[in-house]
Amino acid sequence: MSKVSIVRCPDYSDTKKAIAEALDLLGGLEDIINPGDCVLLKPNILAATAPEAAATTHPAVVAAMCEFVLEAGGKPIVGDGAGISHPGATAKALKASGIEEAARKAGAKVVNFETAGFTKVKVPDPLQFRELYLAKPVLEADVVISLPKLKTHELTYYTGAVKNFFGALPLNYRKKAHYLGKRELFGEAVADIYSVIRPRFAVMDGVMGMEGKGPSHGDPINSGLILASPDCVALDIVAAELIGFDPLKIPTTAGALKKGFGNHCPVVVGTPFKEARMKFKPSHGGISTAPPVLTRHLGKFFTIHPKINQRKCTRCGACYLNCSPHAVEQAEDGSFRINPEKCILCYCCRELCPNNAVEMKKSFLAKLLTSDF
Numbered sequence: 001m002s003k004v005s006i007v008r009c010p011d012y013s014d015t016k017k018a019i020a021e022a023l024d025l026l027g028g029l030e031d032i033i034n035p036g037d038c039v040l041l042k043p044n045i046l047a048a049t050a051p052e053a054a055a056t057t058h059p060a061v062v063a064a065m066c067e068f069v070l071e072a073g074g075k076p077i078v079g080d081g082a083g084i085s086h087p088g089a090t091a092k093a094l095k096a097s098g099i100e101e102a103a104r105k106a107g108a109k110v111v112n113f114e115t116a117g118f119t120k121v122k123v124p125d126p127l128q129f130r131e132l133y134l135a136k137p138v139l140e141a142d143v144v145i146s147l148p149k150l151k152t153h154e155l156t157y158y159t160g161a162v163k164n165f166f167g168a169l170p171l172n173y174r175k176k177a178h179y180l181g182k183r184e185l186f187g188e189a190v191a192d193i194y195s196v197i198r199p200r201f202a203v204m205d206g207v208m209g210m211e212g213k214g215p216s217h218g219d220p221i222n223s224g225l226i227l228a229s230p231d232c233v234a235l236d237i238v239a240a241e242l243i244g245f246d247p248l249k250i251p252t253t254a255g256a257l258k259k260g261f262g263n264h265c266p267v268v269v270g271t272p273f274k275e276a277r278m279k280f281k282p283s284h285g286g287i288s289t290a291p292p293v294l295t296r297h298l299g300k301f302f303t304i305h306p307k308i309n310q311r312k313c314t315r316c317g318a319c320y321l322n323c324s325p326h327a328v329e330q331a332e333d334g335s336f337r338i339n340p341e342k343c344i345l346c347y348c349c350r351e352l353c354p355n356n357a358v359e360m361k362k363s364f365l366a367k368l369l370t371s372d373f
Ligand code: SF4
Pocket: 306, 322, 323, 324, 325, 326, 327, 328, 338, 342, 343, 344, 345, 346, 347, 348, 349, 350
């Protein structure tokens, strides 16, 4: 039986005390973290917004968890990949969210999934993806802990501990998941990610949640809670029901349960469920009414591909050596080219190029739908 702890935390000045109580109610982190373990803490760093916007996990939650990992003998590493609308988005989000500074001050290493590289993995019992590319720091950690934000989501209604791992994907796999065209199928794709990462614990920032047009443009709401569980799916079931959603209709929860993760009937400890209950305004939209086949077809026309500007390129080879799927290829004349068929759109090459020679080439549809960068 999975336990989920709920603890009142009216504002962020009480964060560390509230998380300590939430962890104590579950027996602490000592059974999960062995001395010397590398512990990847995965907050939600969706966008370059200030903590007050409530789109990202609050830095106080991240800092407190770094301290608890250190106390348990682990080595905290904090990382995420932002909702990548353009190269460099994660670096900006790490700063604007206050997470980079808070994590460093608390003694953690900070990693940017956009530039840390991706590894190809096989998905066990796949529902949507037989293979995936996932951010290396998540795969290399001894222990992974989800630090989600309590928010509504236009596509999955609610976003929490399981959906949080979508940030470990490079852009073209994010696109593939979105272009599945149905909420249920998207939830199954997220469950595929979850089944590879297998997080060991979750602590949710529900102090200031987001209602309405989540996950990025909703309204902050003072929900005043910290939730924790060794079972991310159970935590999502409790949190979604807490804010007024049918938990089994959350596509990511349904997908994870379908793959055999989590528990339908978690036990709540700490603040009684009835006392913590509230109502979040839902987020509307998020899914095209077009048939999935059309969505997938249109998706092919939305591309933002990196291209090497041969006039600027000094052939240093940094992009070639660091491209995880080996999409940067060397021609006989020594020049480097990007093979769009192999490119997973992680933008590492652009980040790493010392000469700003990797430029972005947008399709007509992408030019129409995005602002310039
Ligand atoms: S070519 Fe660049 S964007 Fe494409 S996969 Fe390689 S490093 Fe990533």
